[in-house]
Amino acid sequence: MSNVINYSHKFSISDSEYVSLRNELIQRILLINSQATNAITIVLTMWAAGLGLFGIQVANLDNLNAMHNLIMCFGEVGVFFCALLILIPLALKSGENLKQQAAISAYISYFYYELIKENKIKSSIIYPWEYVSELTNEIYNNKKKYKSVLTMINSEYPILGLVSLIFTLVLxxxxxxFIFESHKDVGITTLFILLMILIGIIEILIIIFLYKKTNILMNMTPILAAKSKSYVKIAKDMGWL
Structure with a gap:
């Protein structure tokens, strides 16, 4: 049976609910880490494939004509472009987990930690070191140095995208x-350059998208503020405050 702590005879703190929410929070953290690991593994594999194609091209450069080199070029660039595309659904999942994590954290922070801390309620499963405050959680801290750190957390996706873009530009x-050293067709050269510029612009836009979807400050901080405000309103409407 769940151990329930009464608060002002109107609101109760359920240990079972707290454990369930905390476990979900832990699972979402594990999911974020697992997704990041999968993203790194997949992208590294695709980088190896792209660089492998380039290695084959360089090794057989004397035997390849302009058309062969052009085909190899699009194959190599295509691999790195696909590496960026694969990051999009993974980044969306990561961003969703960040938002859900923020919402759960705000709920626990207000309906559990704050009530226990302010009213000195004893609980067998909630400990003082778990209390969320500006002193214990960097997300709640407005100091500039902490914001700089948070900007880099969960930044695997845009960094992988940026490296993919660099590989694309170099290749x-x-x-x-290789192709146009001897081939001087102005029309084809211009078309090639414009196409590569277009691909580069698309990749830059994808990187910006990845950054916005996985950045902790952009995803968690607004949710924490909005949810906290919403929970205070709910508590007042229910007569708990």
Missing amino acids: TFANYC
């Missing part, structure tokens, strides 16, 4: 030299 330049 594009190398292939430009």
Whole structure:
């Protein structure tokens, strides 16, 4: 049977609910870490494939004509572009977990930690070191140095995207030299350059998207503030305050 602590005869703190919420919070943290690991593994594999194609191209450069090099170029660039595309659903999942984690944290913080701390309620499963405050959780701290740290947390996705973009640019330049060193067709050269610029712009937009969807400050902080305000309103409407 759940151990229930009464508060002002109107609101009760349920140990079973707290344990359930805390376990869900832990599971979401594990999911975020697991998704980040999967993203790194997949992207590294695709980088290896793209660089492998480039290695084959360089090794057989004397035997390849302009058309062969062009095909190899699009194959290599395509691999790195696909690496970016794969990051999109993973980043969306990570962002969703961040938001849900923030919502659960706000609920626990207000309906459990604050009541226990302010009213000195004893609980067999909630300990003082778990209380969320500006002193114990960097997300609640407005100091500039903490914001700089938070900006880098969960940044695997945009960093992987940025490295993919760098590989794309380097391979594009190398292939430009391979293909058009002797081939001087202005029309084809211009088309190639414009196409690579378009791909580069799309990749930059994807990187910005990845950053916005996985950044802790952009995803968790607003949710924490909004949910906390909402929970205070609920408590007042229910007569708990």
